[in-house]
Amino acid sequence: MFDQKVTDDEKNGDDENGNGNGNGNGNDYKKKPFTPIEISPNGLELIELISLDCNNKEGAWKSDTELKIDKNGYVILDGEKTKQFWNAKIISGKNPLRMKIRNIAGDESIFKIE
Numbered sequence: 001m002f003d004q005k006v007t008d009d010e011k012n013g014d015d016e017n018g019n020g021n022g023n024g025n026g027n028d029y030k031k032k033p034f035t036p037i038e039i040s041p042n043g044l045e046l047i048e049l050i051s052l053d054c055n056n057k058e059g060a061w062k063s064d065t066e067l068k069i070d071k072n073g074y075v076i077l078d079g080e081k082t083k084q085f086w087n088a089k090i091i092s093g094k095n096p097l098r099m100k101i102r103n104i105a106g107d108e109s110i111f112k113i114e
Contacts, residue, residue, distance in 0.1 A: 044088055045073075049102040054094035057112065061100065065092040 054064040068076040102108045
């Protein structure tokens with residue numbers, strides 16, 4: 001009764017909302033297999049930032065030394081990128097009073113150092 005027209009997108013596996021294989025040639029593309037992050041017993045690969053406050057025991061945070069670890073494991077020390085991997089240490093010229101640790105999920109913990 002009604003003639004339905006088939007669009008090129010539908011021929012290629014896409015529906016009217018653009019859902020489908022998305023490559024436009026009708027062939028499915030292969031997805032990369034899922035590879036979970038391997039976590040060591042210490043879990044150091046989950047740390048994204050460590051910051052030391054050497055001025056305040058409480059209140060507003062002042063980062064005197066800040067160490068960030070990029071997605072490839074390289075250290076960014078006080079804003080300067082390096083080609084060194086983190087050795088699980090942070091060094092400061094002053095005596096730290098507090099330490100802040102942020103994990104890859106964005107959770108932050110602050111520890112008093114006595």
